[in-house]
Amino acid sequence: MLDGRDGPAVQRAMDLLMRYGRALGAERLVQTNNVVASISATTPFMRDYAMRRGGMDGVFSEFSLDSDDTVEIPRVKTFTTHVQLGFDPHNAALMGVDEQTVQFYRKGEAYITGLGVQAANTCTPYQVGNIPTRGEHCAWMESSAVIYCNAVIGARTNTEGRESVGAAMLTGRIPYWGYHVDENRLGTHAVRVETTVESTADWGMLGYWIGDMVQDKVPVVEGLGPLPNLARLKHFGAAASSSGGVEMYHLVGVTPEANTREQAFGRNTPAQTLRYGEAERRQTWEKLNATGRSTAVDYVMLGCPHYTIEQIWEAARLLEGRRVSENTALWIFTPRAIKSLADRNGYTRIIEAAGGHLLTDSCSAMSRAAPKGTRVVALDSAKQAHYLPAILGVEAWFGSTADCIDAACTGQWRGGPR
Ligand code: F3S
Numbered sequence: 001m002l003d004g005r006d007g008p009a010v011q012r013a014m015d016l017l018m019r020y021g022r023a024l025g026a027e028r029l030v031q032t033n034n035v036v037a038s039i040s041a042t043t044p045f046m047r048d049y050a051m052r053r054g055g056m057d058g059v060f061s062e063f064s065l066d067s068d069d070t071v072e073i074p075r076v077k078t079f080t081t082h083v084q085l086g087f088d089p090h091n092a093a094l095m096g097v098d099e100q101t102v103q104f105y106r107k108g109e110a111y112i113t114g115l116g117v118q119a120a121n122t123c124t125p126y127q128v129g130n131i132p133t134r135g136e137h138c139a140w141m142e143s144s145a146v147i148y149c150n151a152v153i154g155a156r157t158n159t160e161g162r163e164s165v166g167a168a169m170l171t172g173r174i175p176y177w178g179y180h181v182d183e184n185r186l187g188t189h190a191v192r193v194e195t196t197v198e199s200t201a202d203w204g205m206l207g208y209w210i211g212d213m214v215q216d217k218v219p220v221v222e223g224l225g226p227l228p229n230l231a232r233l234k235h236f237g238a239a240a241s242s243s244g245g246v247e248m249y250h251l252v253g254v255t256p257e258a259n260t261r262e263q264a265f266g267r268n269t270p271a272q273t274l275r276y277g278e279a280e281r282r283q284t285w286e287k288l289n290a291t292g293r294s295t296a297v298d299y300v301m302l303g304c305p306h307y308t309i310e311q312i313w314e315a316a317r318l319l320e321g322r323r324v325s326e327n328t329a330l331w332i333f334t335p336r337a338i339k340s341l342a343d344r345n346g347y348t349r350i351i352e353a354a355g356g357h358l359l360t361d362s363c364s365a366m367s368r369a370a371p372k373g374t375r376v377v378a379l380d381s382a383k384q385a386h387y388l389p390a391i392l393g394v395e396a397w398f399g400s401t402a403d404c405i406d407a408a409c410t411g412q413w414r415g416g417p418r
């Protein structure tokens with residue numbers, strides 16, 4: 001490939017991977033047939049670039065292959081799903097996006113699918129058909145997806161970037177280092193849970209606290225109560241990879257590489273034993289609500305990471321027969337494929353009848369879009385509560401899904417620590 005046998009794009013991709021691998025100290029490349037990537041160009045900067053470099057091949061050459069000249073990009077070699085994008089094309093006007101940008105987006109999507117990339121357009125590819133097997137070597141972008149892939153599924157990936165995944169999809173290779181290697185997946189820190197962790201908000205708070213405490217290490221969590229479902233693990237991992245850089249964790253008796261404490265730590269001795277009790281839970285809740293001042297909520301955003309069908313079902317049940325306040329907007333984000341299921345199940349109708357919106361492909365942090373005039377938001381995601389005040393300059397309240405739906409319907413934040 002490096003000799004150009006498979007054409008100039010593959011040659012550049014392999015050259016990039018070799019440079020990347022050497023910089024990381026990787027001994028070799030490993031084969032992958034599972035990539036989660038972004039090759040989109042939805043920002044004005046990328047759009048202008050596409051105009052100057054002869055279209056999307058020019059964008060791919062520059063931003064995914066580090067190539068000064070534009071090369072023709074062949075169809076991808078590996079199974080690749082696309083991550084979230086800059087906005088929802090079906091709700092562009094609602095998100096404040098003009099028609100010209102939508103037209104460009106549609107061209108970009110035709111390019112993406114033309115290359116053979118799946119237009120899943122989500123930060124939760126594992127919800128919509130990209131579920132690797134345990135031990136499978138992957139090359140994934142998006143921190144909340146990476147941690148889910150490693151810890152919950154037991155597949156193997158580092159947090160890749162646009163360049164390395166662009167090269168991986170054309171070559172089927174990625175450097176063998178980091179979380180591809182057995183020993184790097186072993187636990188480093190013990191975490192003892194001494195309070196009830198049950199709801200999705202509880203799991204978000206626990207993840208947020210752990211990320212803050214261990215940063216980019218591998219926590220092993222013990223003392224858990226009820227078994228978490230997909231949504232709770234999704235919120236837990238997303239939070240831990242926001243307050244810290246956690247890419248791998250173990251829940252003893254729950255996640256696949258932690259049947260026992262001994263298995264989770266392997267030959268490692270825990271560097272520290274941390275305790276998460278009622279005081280730590282309270283501090284985390286206060287931290288996540290640190291920007292909240294006014295209780296008059298303008299905007300409720302749910303679906304970070306993108307909502308599961310179970311979460312949409314729950315939101316629809318909480319909303320049924322109620323109306324979103326005229327002073328508040330409710331946007332819920334989910335993958336397109338899940339939205340079509342919600343449409344068929346009647347949940348979209350319930351949400352829309354209440355005055356809310358079910359959106360796809362993006363979120364407020366990605367799109368930097370919120371309803372006009374938003375000053376105060378309510379969120380059920382610790383990750384979104386971490387990012388949105390900084391990105392949009394808003395006040396944020398964090399609480400349960402029920403607290404958030406209540407805020408949407410009353411226009412008031414009435415949530416509390418429990
Ligand atoms: Fe997904 Fe946006 Fe959250 S892309 S993980 S919903 S910040």
